[in-house]
Structure formats: structure tokens, C-alpha cells
Amino acid sequence: MAGSHHLQQDVPRFLHKLLFMFSLAVVCASLYFILSGCCDFILVDSAKHLKQTSQLLPLTELFQRKNASFEKRATDVGARSASPVGSTGATGAVGAQSANVGKDWTATRRLPQAIIIGVKKGGTRALLEFLRLHPDIRALGSEPHFFDRHYSRGLNWYRNLMPKALEGQVVLEKTPRYFVTADSPGRIHAMSQEVKLIVVVRDPVTRAISDYTQIISKTPGVPSFETLTFHNGTEEALKVDSLWSPIWIGLYALHLERWLAHFPLEQIHFVHGERLVSDPAGELGRVQDFLGLQRIITDKHFYFNKTKGFPCLKKPEGSSKPHCLGRTKGRPHADIHPQVILRLRQFYQPHNLRFYQMTGQDFGW
Ligand SMILES: Nc1ncnc2c1ncn2[C@@H]1O[C@H](COP(=O)(O)OS(=O)(=O)O)[C@@H](OP(=O)(O)O)[C@H]1O
Incomplete structure (x- = not known):
């Protein structure tokens, strides 16, 4: 009698449990399908995008570029806000050190593979600003003056000033005074025998x-x-x-002689200062060739600003607005x-x- 009473109570309890487990299974299964459907959609979508873009670029390059443009924005904000290092540069201050911390796990700080060594008032700032448009160039905004003024601080100090760069990107700095300082050629050679040197010369x-x-x-x-x-x-x-x-x-000629005692002529590229104004894309094309880079900076990046009387950038790095160099570049002469x-x-x-x-x-x- 007592046993049949227990049985009467257990059956509905068991049915309740069964119903609860069944509902749970239905909810889980629905969730799984909803989520996996979404992911599929995202994956398909990004794969489509990747396919479209990779028709133009190999995958590794794509990855590097994406990181590079992201990192560039970060570095530049830092570069503008930090304190200058003995700089006579128009726009720059060295701040690369803090700007990229934790932003990119594959980028590292490296010594420059290319240096704009001169000449003062040749158009070095214009060249650097134009080169920054290239995704495979990582350029220091300020003039570090390492080989002429701060050499005793050591190569680690110098390296830490550089923006972080991915493999395949060219790290670049400009200090026009190097061209005329006696110790610079030997010191740069001691840092790297392969470094590419750029000189902007002007009448x-x-x-x-x-x-x-x-x-x-x-x-x-x-x-x-x-x-x-x-x-x-x-x-x-x-x-x-x-x-x-x-x-x-x-x-x-006098200054170049000292450089040629350390570097072969092929390792030095001369930018024609006057042509940098009359045909910036042509000069930039040759510089990109010299650096072993794809010709990405072309005449579509420049326009001639009649008021300034100089070529300006349609879209400088990190901005969508046209930009000319500052007042101290291209000013009326005495x-x-x-x-x-x-x-x-x-x-x-x-x-x-x-x-x-x-x-x-x-x-x-
Ligand atoms: N696109 C563009 N916009 C403005 N200025 C340009 C440009 N291209 C070349 N130049 C010439 O650059 C000259 C300044 O040279 P630098 O940048 O090497 O000067 S500095 O040594 O860094 O002080 C500067 O010299 P000045 O004309 O005497 O001011 C310009 O003639």
C-alpha cells in the first residue's frame, strides 16, 4: 500500500525532471545554432573581404600593413606630445618610446635602416613627411641628432627613440646636420655597413x-x-x-668625400631639391626604388597649393584633410x-x- 503511494508520487516528479532536461537541451541546441550561425556569417564576411583585398596583396603583407597603420597612428600621437631631443625639426618631438607600448606584439624597435643625412634647408622635412605616407616606412618625426650631438648616450638610447616597426618595414630618421659633421660617417658605419643614406641637395x-x-x-x-x-x-x-x-x-663635394671614405656611392641616394618641389612624385618614386619599396607614393598624393607655392599632401598620414608644411618651410627669402x-x-x-x-x-x- 505504502509502496504504491510512493510510486504515485515519483512518476510526476520524474516526468517533471525529464521535461526540464528536455527544455534545457532545446535551449542549449538553439543557442548553439544561433551562435554558430552568427560566427559563420562573420567568418564568411571577413573571408570575403580578405579575398577581395588579397587579390592585390599577399597575406603577410596585408597583416603587416594593417598593424603598421594602426601602430603609426599611435606613435604619431606620442611623437607630437613628448619632449624634443635637441631637435631643430619643424614638427617633431621624440615620443615614440611610450606610444606603442602594448599595442603590437610583433613590432619591435630597431636601429634605422635608412637615414636622411642632409642637407640643411634642402627639403629634408618635405621628403620625410612625404615618405611617411608609405605603409612600409616607419619614420621618426623629430631629428634625434644622435651621431652629431648625443653619441655618448649609446645605441640603446638611439634605438629606443625609433618607432616600433614590423619585419619588412624600413625604419627611417632625418638629421640634416650629419652630412657636415666630421664624425658622422664613421659612427654611422660603425652602427651599420648596410644603412641606406639619403641626401637632399639644393642649389x-x-x-x-x-x-x-x-x-x-x-x-x-x-x-x-x-x-x-x-x-x-x-x-x-x-x-x-x-x-x-x-x-x-x-x-x-667636400662633405661627400668624407662619406665616400666609408660608404660606396651606390649606398647614397641624392634627391634633387628643386625637383622635389617641381615633381615630388618623380623624386619620391626614385627614393622608394632606392629603399627597395613598392612605388606606393605617386602623383595622386600631391596637389600644388598656389597660395603656398609648393606641393602639399592631399591626405597626410593619419588625416583626411589636405596639408602643407608649416610657415618656416617655403618662406620668402631675405x-x-x-x-x-x-x-x-x-x-x-x-x-x-x-x-x-x-x-x-x-x-x-
Ligand atoms: N612641399 C614643400 N613645402 C615646403 N617646403 C618645401 C617643400 N619641398 C621642398 N621644400 C623646401 O624645404 C626647405 C626647408 O628644408 P628642410 O626641411 O631641409 O629644412 S631644415 O634643414 O629641416 O630646417 C624650404 O626652404 P625655404 O623655401 O627656404 O623655406 C623649401 O624650399
């Missing part, structure tokens, strides 16, 4: 006036260009003072008497010819 007379224009903009009360260019009180009133920095920097300019042209003539012979290129100055 040394215009370059000297540009240099002087910068000097007077920073230091009021500087004597006139003529006074500083010619030796005062000498028999030959028009003897050029080749030791005055704006004149001395333009003795390109007014110099034509006779002085003529005398300086004569002075530079033999030096220029020697430079053309050494490089195998006629720059037409």
Missing part, C-alpha cells in the same frame, strides 16, 4: 640664403648676408668666407643683391662641377 646659393633667412628669423640684429659672406678688410673685397656655416654647408648672388654662383661653380663628377649626376646649378 647651394639658394640654400645659403634659405639658411640665412632662418638665422635672421631666430636672431634679430644679425649682420647682413653680404657682410657675413665676404671677408671684411681683405685685399680682395669679394673673397668668400667659406667657413661661414651657410656657405660651408653648400660645399657638397632680399640679396644680384651681384652678391652672381659672385656666389662663381664661387660654387668648381665645387658643383666636382660634386657632379663624384655623383655622376648634373644637378644644373
